Amino acid sequence: MRDATTASVLASVRRLEAVGFRAWPAEQAIYDGSWLIRLTRAHPSKRLNSLNPLDPGDRRDIAGRLKAAGKRFAAAGRPLTIRMTPLAPPELLDHLHGEGFERFDESIVMSADLSQGAGEGLDQLPLRDINRFIDARLAISGEPESLRAGLCSILAAIKPETGLFLLQSADRPSAVALAVLDGELIGLEQVAVAEAERGQGLGKAVVQSALRWGHLHGARMAWLAVGAANAPALALYRKLGFSEVYRYAYFRERNEA
Known part of the structure; x- marks a missing residue:
């Protein structure tokens, strides 16, 4: 056994x-x-x-x-x-x-069964503008502008279908998530929330939007990787039905x- x-x-x-x-x-x-x-x-x-x-x-x-x-x-x-x-x-x-x-x-590395409600959320259409997504990601994370070209080439090289999700407040980017749809699996990458706007449910909202989009496009299971020391993110993902697969x-x- x-x-x-x-x-x-x-x-x-x-x-x-x-x-x-x-x-x-x-x-x-x-x-x-x-x-x-x-x-x-x-x-x-x-x-x-x-x-x-x-x-x-x-x-x-x-x-x-x-x-x-x-x-x-x-x-x-x-x-x-x-x-x-x-x-x-x-x-x-x-x-x-x-x-x-x-x-x-x-x-x-965590996964969630989308049939158990993890795919619920706002029906938000993903962005088509890679540069706008990268602008938001760099602004939210505080990462240097020098990473722009690298991020652009990585996003352009992703072969499965992608969804770029962005939430804004007062015309400023508040939260982002990259969803990658690969058969019946949807992966979440580059999830980030602006530091000044954390604790307001924006991380949950952008993740649920991405998962809903994936579910509507045939995904049955979601996965992601999160830092083991990132307690707030782990708490959020567990609330959304994710559980640990491996480390x-x-x-x-x-x-x-």
């Missing part, structure tokens, strides 16, 4: 990892066996610049492959960053601990300086 349960969980992880890669595509995707190297010069996102082991049984030459991956990351001007999900081999985790790598930034964390070489 335990083996069957483990197989079922890993199947869910594989499915969500695959749609996650399509929802937030990297400029380069390079495979070394089942280890996926994702690199993106135009944007510093860890998800877009990470080594992703995708098979617990792929434990061949861990030290040599990490060294080769490190050279690829260095050539791209990025630090070697390993994203560890339940698909990573335990031997790799042991190796990282033994070599002094440090763990940081844990995230939780992942990043590892990097320890800086001794």
Whole structure:
């Protein structure tokens, strides 16, 4: 029974990892066996610049492959960053601990059954203007203008259908969400609420609008990834019917300086 349960969980992880890669595509995707190297010069996102082991049984030459991956990351001007999900081999985790790598930034991948009410919300049409969405996202998050070109290229590279959602108050952007419709799955990316307007239900409203749009277009399940330390966002998503599927964390070489 335990083996069957483990197989079922890993199947869910594989499915969500695959749609996650399509929802937030990297400029380069390079495979070394089942280890996926994702690199993106135009944007510093860890998800877009990470080594992703995708098979617990792929434990061949861990030290040599990490060294080769490190050279690829260095050539791209990025630090070697390993994203560890339940698909990573335990031997790799042991190796990282033994070599002094440090763990940081844990995230939780959550899902919700849209037939249970998570698809309720305002019937809002998504934006068609990528630049307007990016303007709002940068203004709300306070991220630097230098990320504009990278965000534009990422959004343009998403192959599944997307919905760009924006809420405004007093002609200022208040909340944004990117929805990616991939078959019967809808993923949420880039969810953000303006700091001065948090606690007013805007996050719930923009997420529900995105989920309703996805549900009306055939989605049956929603998914998202949220920082494990982001208590307000976790509380919101749980209220909307999301529950944890799995976690992942990043590892990097320890800086001794």
